[in-house]
Amino acid sequence: MSSSNQRGRGGGVQASAPASTDPGKKCTIHWEGVRGARTERLLAWCKENEDARIKLFSDSAKDAKEQGRKKKQSGTSRDIFYSQVAQAVFSNDEDLEVQQLFKEDPKAFIKPVSTHFGTLKRKYNEFNKELKQSGAGKTYVELQEDPKMKSLIDTKLKKIPWWPELHGWWWMNPAFNHAFSTADAGQDFASAALEHFNVSKQSQ
Numbered sequence: 001m002s003s004s005n006q007r008g009r010g011g012g013v014q015a016s017a018p019a020s021t022d023p024g025k026k027c028t029i030h031w032e033g034v035r036g037a038r039t040e041r042l043l044a045w046c047k048e049n050e051d052a053r054i055k056l057f058s059d060s061a062k063d064a065k066e067q068g069r070k071k072k073q074s075g076t077s078r079d080i081f082y083s084q085v086a087q088a089v090f091s092n093d094e095d096l097e098v099q100q101l102f103k104e105d106p107k108a109f110i111k112p113v114s115t116h117f118g119t120l121k122r123k124y125n126e127f128n129k130e131l132k133q134s135g136a137g138k139t140y141v142e143l144q145e146d147p148k149m150k151s152l153i154d155t156k157l158k159k160i161p162w163w164p165e166l167h168g169w170w171w172m173n174p175a176f177n178h179a180f181s182t183a184d185a186g187q188d189f190a191s192a193a194l195e196h197f198n199v200s201k202q203s204q
Helices: 031-048 051-054 060-067 078-090 096-104 106-135 141-146 148-157 163-170 189-203
Strands: 005-006 013-016 026-031
Touching: 005 026, 026 141, 031 051, 031 078, 031 163, 051 078, 060 148, 078 096, 078 106, 096 106, 096 189, 106 163
Parallel strands: none
Antiparallel strands: 005 013, 013 026
16 A cells, blocks of 8 residues: 555654555644744755756756756656655654654655645745735845835744744745746846736736
8 A cells, every 4th residue: 555645733754654654643844933944954955956946946948048058847846856865864763653664665755745836835935925015036144134124024934933044945946936927038137027016006
């Protein structure tokens, strides 16, 4: 019998043990609060594995062009990357029950990792909505140079402290940063984004 995962209460994801150990054994994987260390380890893996991270996040063609390199396309299943992340996050987890369950069936943790990336993406875009058009197309460093934007960001970081890291990876990737227009590589991305916001506001 294959392992299974399902949504748990409180935003967690349940990882089930294989039938060969205890078919009724389940534990809920939480990522926030006291379990924030799991997200820290997930992000640490992303920082340490740049090539895999770029492939996992569907490399931006414009990003690749501006950096003078070819767009990186992954021939590897995302589940392979998720498995690597799960190894980094759960192999020495603070919760011994979770740690043991991971050793028994590491594949059961692919879904919790995948789901959490989706949660981070959603929260990242919720954060970006607060920046509105004044934050479109700007890096974290540029935003910090604007006192008003810095104050707004610093306040919002209490809810999602990992936003700077995510913005560093996703700010030019329309697949992850929904605030961006899908302008072609020959356009000024920031200007295109601002124009997109202005047109949207006029149509409302």
